[in-house]
């Protein structure tokens with residue numbers, strides 16, 4: 006049998022619909038759950054080609070593959086026998102095939118489908134609506150923010166007979182994308198959330214963006230939208246001209262004629278921790294009054310979209326109010342918390358549905374720094390679905406979960422398949438039963454990662470409360486998604502063949518522990534990590550990091566430790582090279598003796614640093630002859646893995662001539678070395694600013710540091726990066742101080758009027774520099790900046806909050822984050838962002854989260 010006989014050309018993927026109907030669709034090979042039930046879509050991405058993972062998936066038991074590149078797919082197998090039973094369906098475009106299949110699936114069902122698009126608020130509106138409407142419908146919704154060209158079909162694929170309402174979100178970043186999403190979602194109710202600056206760069210102007218987004222509503226019977234976005238209004242008018250008159254439920258603060266059933270909304274009383282609004286019922290034209298328990302304008306807007314949707318479904322005023330009262334400003338994020346007994350907790354107590362569970366389990370897997378994994382799970386809202394809980398237990402087992410604590414009357418009735426799953430399941434009827442057993446010591450935890458995921462009424466926040474390690478006050482929050490976003494941005498700047506070495510030295514530029522960050526980078530397939538010291542490298546290995554690691558400052562007595570932990574030294578001087586060569590020669594000899602003729606050879610990889618003008622560490626040109634003779638003396642067991650240099654002023658355009666000279670010199674050195682050694686190695690020269698500013702010097706690898714953490718010191722690309730960390734502290738006490746009094750040490754703080762002074766729990770020992778004292782530094786709270794007053798103390802400092810009426814004890818204040826930024830702080834005291842970040846002291850609690 007020839008190998009190409011494995012391939013079937015599939016002109017119409019929908020011909021396979023019946024066969025595929027109950028299987029899982031997979032586009033990311035890392036997220037494989039149930040192999041024999043999976044159809045893998047091999048997609049060619051910018052950096053990764055899904056076709057490269059076919060063999061790996063085949064070996065795990067996957068048999069169905071949708072491919073678009075015949076040659077790339079066949080490269081996985083040597084012959085037809087090796088691929089026995091595999092079905093490779095060749096299509097023109099794998100993403101389109103996935104979309105066509107999902108669109109066909111959608112056509113099988115008749116039900117209300119809410120399609121949400123807009124710049125902000127999509128996910129929160131979806132989550133809120135699904136909670137508000139939960140009593141009346143069996144709801145399916147997109148998990149988290151699955152709203153892309155791939156996320157949408159994957160979400161819609163989960164639609165099945167028992168659902169009575171669907172809520173899907175759609176996001177686009179370029180023209181024409183919505184044309185593919187509309188037929189997959191086929192919404193009959195549309196919500197246009199709002200229009201902001203997100204993805205502006207992909208469109209000619211706001212009107213084009215609004216018009217593209219509005220394509221989601223081509224076939225909607227009802228459309229909900231707000232009137233203050235003029236581009237949205239125009240886009241909707243165009244849609245109306247083309248499509249006749251869908252029923253518009255706009256809510257308005259003005260009186261705009263395109264909203265025939267406009268609800269007249271007025272903010273009445275925005276001063277009581279929420280707002281009162283009056284609006285008219287679009288069915289009866291009766292005036293209704295609501296109190297919205299939010300003061301944040303974005304939440305108010307999102308909530309109004311929800312209210313109008315409920316009015317559409319003919320909910321009554323009182324019922325709506327009751328349900329709104331229970332809404333919380335949702336934490337849309339999976340939070341990684343430190344637990345007691347050396348556990349880590351993933352707090353996902355808001356969401357509970359199958360799609361969300363899959364996302365959370367992947368997060369659990371990604372944070373695999375604990376040997377054991379436990380899931381605490383409640384009844385699910387979609388529980389009419391046949392075999393749902395069986396499917397869940399199976400999924401948990403596949404994702405390496407060792408124990409499930411299942412709470413709820415319904416989940417308790419699940420019959421466990423006894424042999425297949427090696428999973429320990431404990432059932433409880435209520436959250437209180439579980440907490441009781443936990444308090445009595447009948448159920449224990451230790452050194453494990455715990456995912457806590459439950460429907461709202463189970464109040465799993467009580468479980469989080471019981472298991473969380475209590476540390477007070479000052480904290481540094483780190484957004485792992487923003488980090489991934491920044492990594493993607495830098496990837497878009499380099500060629501797909503160029504590798505990335507991510508700098509995680511100094512505890513990930515002050516992020517605290519670099520485990521979480523290293524796990525994320527490993528998950529996103531970064532090629533190398535670099536740390537400053539051997540101990541940092543060992544700690545990463547102990548946490549299960551397998552990515553190659555370079556150590557920049559290896560001490561000569563640590564070679565053995567490095568060998569054991571597979572760490573690769575940077576060698577920068579003849580003296581260290583001599584010591585390392587001696588070590589390697591001896592070690593290689595012993596290894597060969599011990600291996601009794603085995604032909605396994607250990608290779609000692611080193612990275613050579615050349616000094617081309619930084620005058621810090623590195624070989625000088627005159628070292629070249631001795632360098633070569635030393636390396637050659639060891640023979641094959643010593644390998645130069647890379648050769649690199651560091652630019653002294655990559656971020657400064659005044660110094661570009663100097664930088665170019667460095668690059669040129671480096672290139673010549675590297676060429677000479679390559680010729681003399683007789684093999685090639687990776688060359689790397691640029692840091693974050695260099696990646697942005699010296700596109701001709703990326704060579705085979707780049708070293709990404711500060712940019713990953715959201716800061717561009719060259720300022721050219723700052724707008725494309727997201728800040729990843731936010732330093733927060735709380736107000737411990739507020740005092741009224743009179744003009745004849747003083748504040749703090751040396752009586753430096755003085756006021757000229759009766760003032761309200763807040764003491765906040767952060768001082769120079771936490772990394773808040775003393776230079777921020779006496780009004781130089783400003784902290785952010787209640788939407789305003791408050792200046793420091795008096796000297797900064799060791800553990801606390803004082804700020805003047807006279808102007809901020811709402812400020813009260815216990816309030817959170819932001820030292821840096823989205824605003825003010827790390828760069829703002831650095832500028833005010835004349836230092837650089839690197840120093841501000843790495844100064845945040847170890848005692849400040851770190852919180853990692855993904856949103």
Ligand SMILES: *Cc1c(COP(=O)(O)O)cnc(C)c1O
Pocket residue numbers: 508651691692693694708709710711712
């Ligand atoms: C820290 C470091 C980098 C990263 O620099 P950034 O400016 O943070 O991107 C690159 N190379 C070397 C040798 C470094 O020490």
